[in-house]
Amino acid sequence: MTTYDTIVIGAGMSGVTAARMLADDGATVLVLEARDRVGGRMNTDRSAGFAVDLGASWVHGIEESPLWDLVQALGIPTLEYTVGSFQAGGRTIENFDGEGRRMDAEATARWVDDVAEADRMLGEEIAASSPGDTYLDVTERALDRSGFAPERIDEIREFFRHRVEEQCGAWIGDLDAHGLDEDAIDGDEVIFPRGYDELPRRTSAGLDIRREHVVTRVSRHADGVTVSTDRGEFRARSALVTVPLGVLKSGAIEFAPPLPAAVAEPIERLGMGVFNKVFIQFPERFWDEESYVLRALGEAGEHWHSWYDVSAVSGRPTLLTFAAGPFGRRVQDLADEDIVADVVSALRVLYGDSVGAPTAHWITRWGQDPFSNGSYSHLALGSSHHDHDELAGPVDGVLHFAGEATWGEEPATVGAAFYSGHRAAERILGHEIDLAEFAARIREREQNPIR
Incomplete structure (x- = not known):
C-alpha cells in the first residue's frame, strides 16, 4: 500500500488550497472527496448557459483580503455587489412597511x-x-x-x-450574544459572473483527487494515519480533515482513538446553520433598475423578506431570496413548486399583478446534503470565538483540521476556508508559504501544462 505524505479529506476551498500548497512543496498528496466534483459548498450550476452559484457567492470585503488578491492574480472576472451584511441602508433598497406599502x-x-x-x-x-x-x-x-x-x-x-x-443560518435565540462580533466587512463585495467554483477548480488542477470516495474512519497510529473509505483504505504520514462542521457533528466519520477534548468539545459547542437559496427568474423586471435589494419589513416580511437583484449575471430579470434558520429547515422539506408559489405570493403582496409568472428557478437544500449537513458554522450559545481556532488542532502531530469553521476571525466565508487551508499547510510543512508565490505557481502551471 502506498504511503502518502498527506491525505486531505475534502476538496472544498480549504482542502484544495492546502493540497496545492503541499504538492507545490514536493509532498505526495492524495485528496479524497465524497462528491463527484470539487468545490464543496462552492457549487456553480451552468446548465442554463450562465452561472448560478448555489453555494458561496461573494467575496465579503476586498480591502486587505488575500482571497481577493488570489482572485485578481488569476484574472477571474467579478462584479461589484456590495450588500454590507444585511444592511438597513447604504445601497438602493426598496423598503416596504409591515402592511406591504412602499416606503418613501x-x-x-x-x-x-x-x-x-x-x-x-x-x-x-x-x-x-x-x-x-x-x-x-x-x-x-x-x-x-x-x-x-x-x-x-x-x-x-x-x-x-x-x-x-x-x-x-440560525435562530436568534440559539446564537451567542457575541455571535456577530466578527461580522465586519472592509471594502466592496464582489460576485462571480463565470461562477465562484472557478477558484477551487483552477487551484486543484493536476492534483490527485479521488472523487466519490466517502471517508468513514480516520485512525491515528505511531507512524501516521489510516483513512478508511467506501472504496478502500489509504495510509499517510499525516491527514488534514476539511469536511464541513455539520459532517463532524453528525459522527459520519469515526476517529480512532477518539478526538481529544480540545478538538471534540469545540465540534460539539459550535453550531451549524442552514441557509438556503431560492433564485427566481421573471419575464420582466417589476422593480426599479437601480435597486440592489427589495425588502419587506415587519409582518409583511415575516418569512420571505429580502430579494437581491442578481440579473447582471444572466442578463435576465432574476431575484435571489433566502430561507434560513428554522424557516430554512422547514422550507427545504417542500416541493420546488410550493416554494416558488409562496415566494411569488409574498412578492405580489408588495408589487401586485406586476409580478409575472416565473420562467425558471433554482433552489438549494443544504441542510439535507449528507456531505455538509448545513451551510456554515456559527457561534452557538455556550461556544466562543476561540472554539473555531481550537478546532484546527493538530492532534498527536499527525491530524489537522481546516475549513471555515476552524477560522475564528471570519468564519462562514470562503476567505476563512482559504486562510485555514493556508495555515494547515504551513503547520504540516513547518515553514511559511508566500501567498503571492502560491498564485504565481498556479498561473505558471496553467501557462505551461505538463504533457
Whole structure:
C-alpha cells in the first residue's frame, strides 16, 4: 500500500488550497472527496448557459483580503455587489412597511436612523452581556431601552432576527450574544459572473483527487494515519480533515482513538446553520433598475423578506431570496413548486399583478446534503470565538483540521476556508508559504501544462 505524505479529506476551498500548497512543496498528496466534483459548498450550476452559484457567492470585503488578491492574480472576472451584511441602508433598497406599502424617502431615512440607533444600543448590551446570554436577550434589552413606538420596535426586532438568519443560518435565540462580533466587512463585495467554483477548480488542477470516495474512519497510529473509505483504505504520514462542521457533528466519520477534548468539545459547542437559496427568474423586471435589494419589513416580511437583484449575471430579470434558520429547515422539506408559489405570493403582496409568472428557478437544500449537513458554522450559545481556532488542532502531530469553521476571525466565508487551508499547510510543512508565490505557481502551471 502506498504511503502518502498527506491525505486531505475534502476538496472544498480549504482542502484544495492546502493540497496545492503541499504538492507545490514536493509532498505526495492524495485528496479524497465524497462528491463527484470539487468545490464543496462552492457549487456553480451552468446548465442554463450562465452561472448560478448555489453555494458561496461573494467575496465579503476586498480591502486587505488575500482571497481577493488570489482572485485578481488569476484574472477571474467579478462584479461589484456590495450588500454590507444585511444592511438597513447604504445601497438602493426598496423598503416596504409591515402592511406591504412602499416606503418613501422620508420613511426610509427614519427607518435607517432607527436601526442605527438600535444597533448602537445593541453594541452596548453585547459589551455588557454575561455568559449564557443569547443574541435574542441582548436585542430585547436594546429595544426595551430604545423608546421607539411599538410598531417600530416590532419592525426592528424582525430585522434583527432576519439578520441573524442570513448571517448565521440560525435562530436568534440559539446564537451567542457575541455571535456577530466578527461580522465586519472592509471594502466592496464582489460576485462571480463565470461562477465562484472557478477558484477551487483552477487551484486543484493536476492534483490527485479521488472523487466519490466517502471517508468513514480516520485512525491515528505511531507512524501516521489510516483513512478508511467506501472504496478502500489509504495510509499517510499525516491527514488534514476539511469536511464541513455539520459532517463532524453528525459522527459520519469515526476517529480512532477518539478526538481529544480540545478538538471534540469545540465540534460539539459550535453550531451549524442552514441557509438556503431560492433564485427566481421573471419575464420582466417589476422593480426599479437601480435597486440592489427589495425588502419587506415587519409582518409583511415575516418569512420571505429580502430579494437581491442578481440579473447582471444572466442578463435576465432574476431575484435571489433566502430561507434560513428554522424557516430554512422547514422550507427545504417542500416541493420546488410550493416554494416558488409562496415566494411569488409574498412578492405580489408588495408589487401586485406586476409580478409575472416565473420562467425558471433554482433552489438549494443544504441542510439535507449528507456531505455538509448545513451551510456554515456559527457561534452557538455556550461556544466562543476561540472554539473555531481550537478546532484546527493538530492532534498527536499527525491530524489537522481546516475549513471555515476552524477560522475564528471570519468564519462562514470562503476567505476563512482559504486562510485555514493556508495555515494547515504551513503547520504540516513547518515553514511559511508566500501567498503571492502560491498564485504565481498556479498561473505558471496553467501557462505551461505538463504533457
